[in-house]
Amino acid sequence: MARFTPATPRSRRLGRELRRLRDAARLTLEEAGKRIGSSGSRIQRIESGDIKVRPGDVMELLVAYGVAIDGEPGESLLVMARELREAGWWQRLDALPSRYATMIAYEEEAAQIHNFEPVLIPGLLQTEAYARAVISVGQEMNAQAIDQRVQARMTRQAILTRKDHYPKLDVVVAEAALMVEVGGTEVMREQLDHLAEVSRQTNITIRMLRFAAGAHMANHGGFLILESLNDPPLGYIDTLAGALFLESPNETNRLTVVYNHLKELAMSPAESVKFIKERSRAMA
Structure with missing residues (x-):
């Protein structure tokens, strides 16, 4: 074994x-x-x-x-x-940290994904140029490893458009993520236009959390909640010290409470898309 x-x-x-x-x-x-x-x-x-x-x-x-x-x-x-003998695509990439690869495995089977991001655009909604700019910052990796990480992020997004058992993606994105010019103005405009476009998919919901919402229960940072039909929910938090998995009912229930709190503070999906488009036009 x-x-x-x-x-x-x-x-x-x-x-x-x-x-x-x-x-x-x-x-x-x-x-x-x-x-x-x-x-x-x-x-x-x-x-x-x-x-x-x-x-x-x-x-x-x-x-x-x-x-x-x-x-x-x-x-x-x-x-x-x-x-189990059939390896997933993520298991064939040596540039992926093991905990990140585990998260991808759960993401592949998720029925619902909830994601709060305080500073960056969620990975499942990033353009290739934006993802490359994010992954390249401060990374002591060669070009091939960076390419692998970027390709992995792009491949992850295929779950959102597959024909069967695609997940429902619900994200809350803090306003700061639209203000930080990752990769420069052109990369950001392309990214914001992409957000507005994918928001039209019936399985994707985007909510913006404005600065005016004030302090909230997730001031510590972003997180994912992955829910599948056959497994208990899994929480995932990426930290400076490495990725953390939260698996106990108390932990995942707490994340759910926090996420619902953020949804209440955030703009409606329709208002959020309007705000994203306005921000894109302002960068022209």
């Missing part, structure tokens, strides 16, 4: 199901490990999604737990294990 780089929603989902079956069989981690000639710590890593478990390993665990492999849920879990 090899370690995942990084863990994915599917590996964690499979792990949760295997833990449920182990609990139903009333086995400890160590007892389950002994039944398949492994250790309790390895079983724990499988259940947390950190192990890229093979279908044969899943089969052994199912037998150990007294679950039939030719019926449900055994068959579905074996299919899931086989699907």
Whole structure:
């Protein structure tokens, strides 16, 4: 069994199901490990999604737990294990930090994405020129690595226009993001025009948070909430010390409360698009 780089929603989902079956069989981690000639710590890593478990390993665990492999849920879990062998596009890029790659994996399966950005345009709505300007600032990376990061950001955006199971994207963007001239005037005008254009998509909602709204509950910075049909919500915060995942119900509920608070303070979607267009014209 090899370690995942990084863990994915599917590996964690499979792990949760295997833990449920182990609990139903009333086995400890160590007892389950002994039944398949492994250790309790390895079983724990499988259940947390950190192990890229093979279908044969899943089969052994199912037998150990007294679950039939030719019926449900055994068959579905074996299919899931086989699907784990298929690497996502983000796993083939060596320039992506592992936690960022994990976020992309969740983003790919999200049904709803909520994003607050206090200074920059949300990544899923950035133009290529704007993204390159953001990624290049202060980065000790070679040109190839920068190109990979830019391409990854552009590829991420494909989820918004795919034909099936595309997510609903709801963003709150602080007014400062329209004032900071990333990449210069022309890059910013193109970016603002792009925002106005994509706001016409039925699955994208943009709200502007004006300076006049005053202090709010997210003065600490931006964040993402990723919601899928099969997994609990996941919070994601990018900090100077590295990316953080918030997974407990208390943490994700808190983020949801804060996001709803920001929506109440922000302009309506229609007013927001009007404001974005006015800002673009002012830069002419």
